[in-house]
Amino acid sequence: MDPFSGEGELLTITTHFHTHAYTKVVEYDTTSLSPPNRSIARMLQHRSRIALGQSRQVLSQLSSAKDAASQAIQALAHQSLGNDQGVELARELAETDGEDSVVQVVCGTVLAAAGEHEKAVELLGKHQGNLEAVALLTHIYLLQNRTDLALKEVQAAKRWAQDSLLINLAEAWLGLRVGGDKYQTSYYIYEELASTPGTTTASSLVAQAVADMHLNRLPEAEATLQQALELDPDDAQARANQVVLACLMGRKRPEVDGLVAGLSDVDDAHPLVRGLAEMEARFDDVAARYQARVAAA
Template sequence: MSSTEQIYTEGELMTIHNDYHHNAYTKVLAHNLTQTSTSAVLSARILQLRAQIALGNQAEVLADISGEEDIPDLAAVQALALYTSDSEAQGLSLAESLAQTQSDNATVQILAATVLAAAGKIEEALALVSKHQGTLEAVALGTQLQLLVNRTDLAEREVKNAKKWAQDSLLVNIAESWVGLRVGGDRYQQAFYEFEEMPVAQSVAEMHLGRLPEAETSLRNAMEDTENEAMQSHAIANLVVVETLAGRGAQAKELLASLQTRMPGHPLLVDLEEKDALFDEFAAKYAPKVKITA
């Protein structure tokens, strides 16, 4: 292979990578893997399989990789496909097994950690993803996980360390913007610009900047994206927040009902259910012990 062809194929992989992380899943699937170098085919194929999962095509993914599960990378894809379909327990069990036996594999680190985190096993996910050896997506996932456990300081450190060797990386810039949304101040505006091609994420920055009408417009446009049902659900969840902040409680309740129908396991719904249970628990502790009658 000539140097020109090698540069082209490496560029092709980077394009697939960027399309995936901009949630442009149909673009990811449109790439022709025959134009990708042999060394990059597996990486590109995994991104396409993950795009299929994001689009809700888990059955197709499981059929595609059937018989190849002995390849750790594809076994990790299988774990994610199972967990995000109707086989959560099976997917989690496979992810836990891979975390024990294939923890040095970059794809396992990312996808198994994603499954572990989705199952609420954040510490286990962090332990796995922290084993990475300069994988940009692992940096981004590690940053996100640290933010989930309210360790903004560690998330900031992760990003700063990565910027020493990946200054212009899309994923590092996105991770830095996530941290910026937590830190606040002028970093809200920086995050807004970084999320230019990610309407749901950009709407979060808009909310922090107090621009609720603009956030609502971005989210309603995202809701019209028929390509990605998961992204539609995330748009609805954020629109619930916008409507609540705007004092439109009735509209927020309608959107919550819609979200419950579309994605019953959405993190917002799970979080609200947990908060309701905690409220009832604490309210019971302070309930009157003596009934007072007139």
């Protein structure tokens, strides 16, 4: 069999994965792919199942697998279930199999999600032309407010991967952080992604809406978020951005509260839900202290 057979199909699967069309990735028939490409596709299918909440099934399927790539997937699955074993396994694999491309990206993801950014950067820095590693490094640098390093990473990758979807996405993330005329650049990238057949997902529409908000095109952002929720009513990021947009548009408290409740119904552990709950608790604590002082006076 031609070792390169199925290159176009693999590109389609990869595009679906990076645009969060996980169901399409899982449902894809990989039998016509060459063994190397089939292996890559199967790793993407495992990661997609984890993203879809099927981590236990993935762990069951890979229970007897001992290769580094499969163990990296197991680490990701364990972390998604809240098991400390995931981070511990990722640390081990980073030490023993850090040259493996799957280990770099998947364990780098696990370590970054656990807040171990320096270890993740060290591992991802070993990559040899891995576009997903570049994108993840860019994301980590932006989390660390190191826009300079993120810019350096993207500019270097553009020299050899100018038209890559991942590099375009990384450039769009960077544009939203840099601001100014870069907001418009980011919008164009997301608009093209959202309008391209096969890549129109709730995630791509949410990204376009965020760019619209930065450009103060609030009605357009509202319409785009509604489109995203029509595609996926349970998309937490779409609902979270609805809350932000409602505040920007000066909507009344009952409407905002209703949107927060809708987000909580979909994902009660979302950072926005947790953050609002924490701020309300702090406010109530401070208010109680002042109330006690007033009563004493």
